[in-house]
Amino acid sequence: MDRNPGRWPGRLFLPISLALVLAHCLASDAPTGERAGLTRREPPASGGAYALVPDWPALAPEVVLGETSGVGVDSHGHVFLFHRGEGPSILGLDPSDGSVLVRFGEGLFENPHGLAIGPDDEIWVTDTLRHQILRFSHDGALLQTVGVQGTAGDDLAHFDQPTDLAFASTGEIYVSDGYGNHRVVRMSAAGEPIASFGRAGSGPGEFELPHGIAIDAQDRIYVADRGNRRVQVFDREGRFLTAWGPEIFGVDSRAWGVEVHGDRLYVIDGGHMDPSRSGFAQLTRLDLEGRVEARWSRYGEAPGELAWGHDLAVGADGAVYTAEVRIRHRAQKFVPVAE
Ligand SMILES: [Zn+2]
Numbered sequence: 001m002d003r004n005p006g007r008w009p010g011r012l013f014l015p016i017s018l019a020l021v022l023a024h025c026l027a028s029d030a031p032t033g034e035r036a037g038l039t040r041r042e043p044p045a046s047g048g049a050y051a052l053v054p055d056w057p058a059l060a061p062e063v064v065l066g067e068t069s070g071v072g073v074d075s076h077g078h079v080f081l082f083h084r085g086e087g088p089s090i091l092g093l094d095p096s097d098g099s100v101l102v103r104f105g106e107g108l109f110e111n112p113h114g115l116a117i118g119p120d121d122e123i124w125v126t127d128t129l130r131h132q133i134l135r136f137s138h139d140g141a142l143l144q145t146v147g148v149q150g151t152a153g154d155d156l157a158h159f160d161q162p163t164d165l166a167f168a169s170t171g172e173i174y175v176s177d178g179y180g181n182h183r184v185v186r187m188s189a190a191g192e193p194i195a196s197f198g199r200a201g202s203g204p205g206e207f208e209l210p211h212g213i214a215i216d217a218q219d220r221i222y223v224a225d226r227g228n229r230r231v232q233v234f235d236r237e238g239r240f241l242t243a244w245g246p247e248i249f250g251v252d253s254r255a256w257g258v259e260v261h262g263d264r265l266y267v268i269d270g271g272h273m274d275p276s277r278s279g280f281a282q283l284t285r286l287d288l289e290g291r292v293e294a295r296w297s298r299y300g301e302a303p304g305e306l307a308w309g310h311d312l313a314v315g316a317d318g319a320v321y322t323a324e325v326r327i328r329h330r331a332q333k334f335v336p337v338a339e
């Protein structure tokens, strides 16, 4: 454990000069994809909506990210990453430069997966091989586990490779479960599983790998139904409302992660995992009726591109943070460009 609240700066919102960021961006957009065997291409189309913040996060040399599977932003603007590398699995970052403010969770996890910020800025994560949800205080004390460690199951006492979780206005918690069960589990605010909905399949209300979950202010639930290549929308009781698929996200798309911020839905598309294909791996911002407002990035390993984009989060200022699992060391930050 590396918990040192004294290192938390008192003032965390350093104003970002967008002009400075953009100037830096223009100066450093040389493609680096050749190193990874990619051909030189034009910078990713952004639709003019978002710009990459270059060289974010600024990690100290001793901090090496592994596959980065989860990302969340707390009420202070702190950015939390959940990754599969050596050392502490959870990092709390300063949003302005990405420097590490706190890190914890070393030696605990078998396969880090989803991360969400709960009430009181607690950090909740899923581990697909532990088959559990783990809850931490803001400073990294392990407070609770839900599910049976190392034992999968499809009743309410067990999960089967749970992927993500989200919080309703009631405090209730919804878990996408997962690689094994193809359902959503509803839990009380105290983390007691109370019901589930969904089953394996491709019809309305059925799932093939529910991989990410988010909830809006009206308690509508958005599930990244990865294998079925769509986002499904439910009410708080789990009744199917609608679904949005390739007609919105692209013919080879797979929604891997979803995030609601205000009256907008953000979707990260990890794609079909075949890099020889194209036309996927974008970030999409929609209104809550499913109308596309912005779309940017594409598959690749150059800065600003995405390689198996796995999760995303949005700051109060509208900055979008992404986590990828194909390339180690990779979390990225995009900021909205004034239109
Ligand atoms: Zn914080």
Ligand SMILES: [Zn+2]
Residues within 6 Å of the ligand: 113, 163, 211, 310
């Ligand atoms: Zn995953």
